[in-house]
Amino acid sequence: MASSSSSSFPSLLPQHYSFPFPIYSKSSNTISITPQTLLLKPKTQHTKPLLSPKQHKKHSFDNFISPNKVVDATTISENNFHHLLRLSIRNEDILIAKAVHASVLKVEENAHVLNILISTYIKLWNFNYAYNSFSKLPCPDVVSYTTLMSAYAKCGRENEAIGLFFKMRLSGIKPNEYTFVAILSACVRVLDLRLGLQIHALVVKLGYCCFTYVCNALVDLYVKCGRIDTSVQLFEEMIKRDLASWNTVISGLVKELEYERAFGFFRDMLRIDGFRVDQFSLTNLLVASTEGFNYLKGRECHAHALKNGFGSNLSVNNALIGFYSKCGSVDDVVSIFERMPEKDVITWTGMVIAFMKFGMVESALKAFVQMPTKSCISYNALLSGFCHNGEGLQALKLFQGMLERGMELSDFTLTSIVNACALLSQVEISKQIHGFVIKFGFGSNPWIEAALLDMCTRCGRMAHAKKMFDRWSYEQNRSLVWTSMICGYARNGQPDESVSLFRRMQAEGDVLVDEVASTAVLGVCGSLGFRDLGKQIHCYVYKYGFLSDLGVCNSLISMYSKCGDMAEAVNCFRLMDNHDVISWNSLISGHLLSRHGDKALAVWSEMERVGVEPDSLTFVLILSAYRHTSSNLLEDCRDLFHSMKINYNIQLTSEHYASMVGVLGYWDCYDEAEEMVDNMPFDPDASVWRALLDSCRLRAKTKLGKKVVERLVNMEPKDPSTYILVSNLYSASGRWNCFERVREEMREKGLQKHPSRSWVIHQNKIHSFFARDKSHLLSKEIYAGLSELIPRCMKAGYVPNTSFVLHDVEEHQKKEFLYCHSAKLAVMYGILYTRHAQIVKNIHLCGDCHTFFKYASTVLGREISLRDASGFHIFRNGQCSCKDYW
Numbered sequence: 001m002a003s004s005s006s007s008s009f010p011s012l013l014p015q016h017y018s019f020p021f022p023i024y025s026k027s028s029n030t031i032s033i034t035p036q037t038l039l040l041k042p043k044t045q046h047t048k049p050l051l052s053p054k055q056h057k058k059h060s061f062d063n064f065i066s067p068n069k070v071v072d073a074t075t076i077s078e079n080n081f082h083h084l085l086r087l088s089i090r091n092e093d094i095l096i097a098k099a100v101h102a103s104v105l106k107v108e109e110n111a112h113v114l115n116i117l118i119s120t121y122i123k124l125w126n127f128n129y130a131y132n133s134f135s136k137l138p139c140p141d142v143v144s145y146t147t148l149m150s151a152y153a154k155c156g157r158e159n160e161a162i163g164l165f166f167k168m169r170l171s172g173i174k175p176n177e178y179t180f181v182a183i184l185s186a187c188v189r190v191l192d193l194r195l196g197l198q199i200h201a202l203v204v205k206l207g208y209c210c211f212t213y214v215c216n217a218l219v220d221l222y223v224k225c226g227r228i229d230t231s232v233q234l235f236e237e238m239i240k241r242d243l244a245s246w247n248t249v250i251s252g253l254v255k256e257l258e259y260e261r262a263f264g265f266f267r268d269m270l271r272i273d274g275f276r277v278d279q280f281s282l283t284n285l286l287v288a289s290t291e292g293f294n295y296l297k298g299r300e301c302h303a304h305a306l307k308n309g310f311g312s313n314l315s316v317n318n319a320l321i322g323f324y325s326k327c328g329s330v331d332d333v334v335s336i337f338e339r340m341p342e343k344d345v346i347t348w349t350g351m352v353i354a355f356m357k358f359g360m361v362e363s364a365l366k367a368f369v370q371m372p373t374k375s376c377i378s379y380n381a382l383l384s385g386f387c388h389n390g391e392g393l394q395a396l397k398l399f400q401g402m403l404e405r406g407m408e409l410s411d412f413t414l415t416s417i418v419n420a421c422a423l424l425s426q427v428e429i430s431k432q433i434h435g436f437v438i439k440f441g442f443g444s445n446p447w448i449e450a451a452l453l454d455m456c457t458r459c460g461r462m463a464h465a466k467k468m469f470d471r472w473s474y475e476q477n478r479s480l481v482w483t484s485m486i487c488g489y490a491r492n493g494q495p496d497e498s499v500s501l502f503r504r505m506q507a508e509g510d511v512l513v514d515e516v517a518s519t520a521v522l523g524v525c526g527s528l529g530f531r532d533l534g535k536q537i538h539c540y541v542y543k544y545g546f547l548s549d550l551g552v553c554n555s556l557i558s559m560y561s562k563c564g565d566m567a568e569a570v571n572c573f574r575l576m577d578n579h580d581v582i583s584w585n586s587l588i589s590g591h592l593l594s595r596h597g598d599k600a601l602a603v604w605s606e607m608e609r610v611g612v613e614p615d616s617l618t619f620v621l622i623l624s625a626y627r628h629t630s631s632n633l634l635e636d637c638r639d640l641f642h643s644m645k646i647n648y649n650i651q652l653t654s655e656h657y658a659s660m661v662g663v664l665g666y667w668d669c670y671d672e673a674e675e676m677v678d679n680m681p682f683d684p685d686a687s688v689w690r691a692l693l694d695s696c697r698l699r700a701k702t703k704l705g706k707k708v709v710e711r712l713v714n715m716e717p718k719d720p721s722t723y724i725l726v727s728n729l730y731s732a733s734g735r736w737n738c739f740e741r742v743r744e745e746m747r748e749k750g751l752q753k754h755p756s757r758s759w760v761i762h763q764n765k766i767h768s769f770f771a772r773d774k775s776h777l778l779s780k781e782i783y784a785g786l787s788e789l790i791p792r793c794m795k796a797g798y799v800p801n802t803s804f805v806l807h808d809v810e811e812h813q814k815k816e817f818l819y820c821h822s823a824k825l826a827v828m829y830g831i832l833y834t835r836h837a838q839i840v841k842n843i844h845l846c847g848d849c850h851t852f853f854k855y856a857s858t859v860l861g862r863e864i865s866l867r868d869a870s871g872f873h874i875f876r877n878g879q880c881s882c883k884d885y886w
Contacts, residue, residue, distance in 0.1 A: 158186040290319075321337060322353075349377055353381050364382065396429070411445050414445075434455070486517065496766050592621060601626075624663070634667050771821055800819070831862065845870075
């Protein structure tokens, strides 16, 4: 004892304790008392509590010091020791405990007092003194072992607690009910199910199953180790259950996502045992309601809270904020918050999360600023909220502020900032953050590495992403990184690699193709027009039960729509158990791709009939539908446009104006379109001007188009597509000098249009073509077929339009370039090697190709199906389904 405390003791002494430790000798049963040493007064003098906490610092020993007196230590009452040890705990003063310890060493061994002394050291958070006291016991009993085991189990020293238990068993000491609770607590913390099973067997053998708290500890062990059925079986076999028993098993069911079963146990708790709910029950059930998106159950829990007097309970209200954030409205959340009598950092952080969830970024910032105290979790909530709302730049600024304040960075922090860089899609910033993460040693975390890989794919750094993917060694997130790469290839114009990787993913076998991966690849299949592969994935998701996932079903609708199979898209929609607004938008969008405006409007009517609330995108699509109706319904379109704010509470955006301008242009109402643009309540962006300019091009309205050109070029001086629209406007009206001037300006500025690419899916392989491409294995046959077909079309009336050749060469060379456009090569391949191929082009079809395919459909007597950026073109008998407006 003396050796363990001699070095550390002086530093623990408060300044007003100038006396040394009592000096004692093993050869004597007496203690010499001086004014500087301690003496304990007889028990009979203490009929009231020894001291109040306020008196302690000044009078800790005033009632026990008797100067110049020698007392036999064996006469000291055991009860006095207890009083002093309680005083030590109450005043958090280890010196009193040490003084008692010194006196106890001179008394005949008293196991009860020594066990209390061990407990006192533990409560004063001095585990070394506690263990030293324990180790000095010649014959520690079950209380000694249990006291120390329990302390070790609660302070992160579980292995030492387990070691003590085995030592106790080897010494032949029989455990009691408290021992079992202590050792089971250690098993729970280290998730040692094997040892827990052995302890359970010992509990049964020694007959401690009748102790409720021992069974509660066993139930908790099985819950924490994921053996929920075992825990439920044990719970049902318990002789007597208390509220903690019910809460433990309900919490386990919630953890295992068995929400309905948890509510069933809750009802049984009220009905069978007649317990009233407490804050733990309510908090667990609110979590179940939140994660299960069960609004009615959550409301029931709220009612129980109010009925049973928990309306002002802090933890319950915090859980209610989380529930209404996910399943309610912002008004519900604010109402709970304003009624709370007490708020903590969790409450304020919950409000930040809630406002961010509802897209109220400014309100979230205001709540963050008003927080009395902020934790790292609060900053992370704000950071994540910025990412959720697409505010990548705001997230980056907040992260910079966190670094300047020297705040602790967690894995969640780094993951969020990496996601923010992915939103910005800026290569240089992504490289800086990538370097920062690796420099500070976070690169070995599977979650952060997965976020870094996804960031690289979104910033166009596919080479870096592939390196990370090839060396991926973690079991975690394997499906996630495969999905990121599949989407990344598709996003960066490499659909072949995307499909190839998906097939490899299926072949691997040990990689889970989950709902997210299925949704991603269905999107790729839609973009490529790869219907056969999309159908295979449809069978796969049906087989594995993913059709209950709304995202998967919505992706199926989109995939079939983009592949030109609207019948199957409609069938998928009808077979869905539930629809959200995305489902309806996907179906409307599919009809628009096929240029079936009347069918799109019919879906809109059905959507209104069933009471689905439309969103902003719904109106962009519906307004565009009026361009593709069989009759002029412009008046209906105007009425809908002007009623959006009043009837549907939808704020008008540039996308809505662009759609409306496109409709007006299609029905030759150019004056009205120009007036609408001039009278917009905010400055029109490039999409509005482009819609007006595109209408002018297709109707050869050069005069109005000239007015638009200057504004559009000034707004987007570096966008080559703007110059393409302008030059095409001039070429459509035969103003070749102006056309050449625009193209010359493009060359001077170093602007190039997005490379045109067309492809055909044949025998589960993507056959891609670029302009003048001769890399295909069958290029000789393709060019030979074109050299035969083009003269036949020219005899039927086809005249090559060389204005669509973007090179300054001789006229005969322009014709040669024109004949080798990627769309013509792809169509020729389809004609030669397939019965009915769907051609896909990544940009708008040029005017010359459009004319050529109309003649080719007549000459060959064959339907040609092609999808470009505007939608489907079905060429049949010299006509196109787009009615020459695309």
